[in-house]
Amino acid sequence: MGKIFQKPEALADVDTHYCPGCTHGIIHRLVAEVIDELDVRGRTVGIAPVGCAVLAYNYFTFDFQEAAHGRAPAMATGIKRVRPDLMVFTYQGDGDLASIGMSEIVHAANRGEKFTTIFVNNAVYGMTGGQMAPTTMPDQITTTSPAGRDTDEVGMPIKVSELLAALQTPAYIARQTVIRAKYIRKAKQAIKKAFTYQLEGKCFSLVEIVSTCPTNWGMTPIDSIKWAEDTLLPYYQLGEYKTPNGAG
């Protein structure tokens, strides 16, 4: 019987720095599997964000650039415009993409830049130590919302996929999660679609992935999954918000 499961070639054989229970490892693997399946490793350039995935370039086996906080979509624009033959993706968190980088992502999406964004939404700043993000839930306690997010003061969490799907140009906008095995297959399908659309020269594609952060949520990994399922998924609903053939 042949080998039926192995480490993707696009994934480096190293330990990661991610916390126990963090979903970055799963998402990295899905991206690597898709790159292997599409056979594009030799012409892929990833863009690492500022945030927990800042060292993502250590975990993949293809070219990488490292962005400033929020600027990855502008870098991807620069790369893809001068080298349209490359496969380009940004890997960004919610503080990076939805706060400091909101301008860059909206304009890159609206111009229809032909790259893919993997947007990891865990409702909190991770690397800087658990501060409130634009995606933090109402009443969610963070280090900068110690009494819980007060929506009268700072508004409701931003639904990035819905916001970007309101633009006419993007090709593909979907939200999935990887918090249970049953969701992982769909998340991978979405990532593969996003990369395939890029390969076909279609416009901007983004997959938002609802994720957990046990460390900064102050929960065990198991409690984190339950909290994400009970609190995040009803607000951040899964599905395809935009496809090349029309709304999802």
Place this chain on the structure above:
Amino acid sequence: MAKVLMKGNEAIGEAAIKAGCLNYFAYPITPQSEVAEYLAKRLPEVGGVFLQGESEVAVSYMLYGAAGCGERVFTTSSSPGVSLMSEGISYMAGAQCPVVLVNIMRGGPGLGGILPSQADYLQATKSIGHGDFRMLVFAPASVQEAVEMTMVAFPLAEKYRNPVMILGDGLIGQMMEPVEFPDDLRSEPTNKNDWATTGMDKRGSDRPNLVKSLFLDPEKLNEHNLMLKAKYERMQQDEVRFEPYNLDSEYKVLIVSYGTMSRVCRTAIDNLKADGLEVGMVRPQTVFPFPENAVYEATAKSGCNAVISIEMSMGQMLEDVQRSVKGRKEVHWYGKCGGEVPTPEEVMDVVRSLAD
């Protein structure tokens, strides 16, 4: 090639194309928007990339991404826009990405004004962004010189793997002069496969390239900064450019002036010579590295009573002049910074008062 009459901003855009750079990202700002307007038409004709970014911040990262692929890329902006790009410029310096930046300076601080100025001297030469880094900074005094400096900037950016800036004032961008684009300044991008994210297939390698500025290990970051420092020292050794003017005479006053201001000083020096007063000038063509030895040597002349920095800023280059003169002579300053260029008569009056 025959000379053509061109506006400075348009000539700078054409110079980049002639130098072999077909990628341009920019955001409109007075007094240099004509570069973008010119290239919006011209780059598609030559198969190039033109993109108007959503902000100067975004533009600086479009440059970073493109330069990180080893492709020639440039932008043009003016003072407030350059401030917005300072973040990306720092990242490009840290990640050692070659890029050419043009700053057609206007008055400041803040919105300041839209007329010519040289008020970004310190920003350009000392600290255009956070962290320890320098850039090679050219200061053109004519449209022709802006063209030639733009053309040589690309291979130099690649030689040092570092941002290079053309620091012009609003007049350089706005005035029309006859120019030619020397064929011998055309060049090809140098080998980028050693470091740039060109894609492993393209360069026939199985080793990923990484373009980054993060060094979490303090020893590694220190090593990185020492390597960068050595690079800036090589620039100081090898890239100093200046033009001496009337330094063979028995001058009583030495002027240090650059850009448009130096052309006014040249007229003043000619007029004073006709009146019997000899005045010399060192005109920096690079302001980083600053021609400190040339300024120092020019103060050795026994009859030279005083040195004066004449600039369209409130005494920014003055600090470099004082540093170069090393206390050998008194150093003075004259300038205006509202957008009016001082006249030859004003310069002559100031210089006469120092000659006695």
